[in-house]
Amino acid sequence: MHQLYYWRMGHGAAPTTAVPHTRLDATSAARVATTLQALATPSRLLILSRLREGPCAATELATEVGLEQSACSHQLRLLRNLGLVVGQRQGRQVVYALYDNHVAALLDQAVYHIEHLRLGLSDTPDLAE
Amino acid sequence: MHQLYYWRMGHGAAPTTAVPHTRLDATSAARVATTLQALATPSRLLILSRLREGPCAATELATEVGLEQSACSHQLRLLRNLGLVVGQRQGRQVVYALYDNHVAALLDQAVYHIEHLRLGLSDTPDLAE
């Protein structure tokens, strides 16, 4: 529906994965934003990044990523409600895992692209202003 | 450094782009989270999605995405500080554009993966609990 554009690029090229895109409408934007917010916090990123390597029980997960058990559980509930992770009881433990490949890929690519952005960040790492 | 894992998948497979991944450390997580937060709000997603199609002057951008001029300018500053967009004066106007392909790709893939996640969302769209 939309034609291609030629981008003057800031620096190196990204591996252009041919993903069709359309301008977002307000509702899609809200949905995407909600899910992306789940990746927009260090604690949840650490959780997901750990689960990226394989399933893990809740308490061990908490200690591995350096969170309190309660805090970790809260975040896990959030990720569960968003459908990003799943938990399954095994005895007393609940073993968590990423929901599917989309989550893993989203994680990978977010990290990849962001680490490859040469940020023109000033000293102020302000997200607030 | 890390071996591959076999994922039981929730549903369909994602196009597995071979992106190397490592478990995030705390500082990387913070950096990634900061940038991802820029994509985690409807207003900024709309701005970026519009710019995904091509450069646009500030005021027109605001009207196109349905934001007040001031609000849009604030968000543009944020995106600028994060290095996601660049602005260039042309007469009285300032024309904005995505910084590079990484931004475009990140956007595309975020939308793609999220729209393809079959969210097990309950009625409560809670990001708050």
Added chain:
DNA sequence: CTGATGCATGAAGGAGCGTTCATATGTTCA
């Protein structure tokens, strides 16, 4: 049943974010 372990939940506090209103800076034209 009792205690111990593993995880979930509720409430509350403090911080950060997004919007709006008002105003300032910069640019062009007459």
Added chain:
DNA sequence: TGAACATATGAACGCTCCTTCATGCATCAG
């Protein structure tokens, strides 16, 4: 120079979010 247009900035308010503390529920061992 002065008026009009285009954008940026500052302050402030309301709201959401993340964490912590305390407690509740489930599961297993003895």
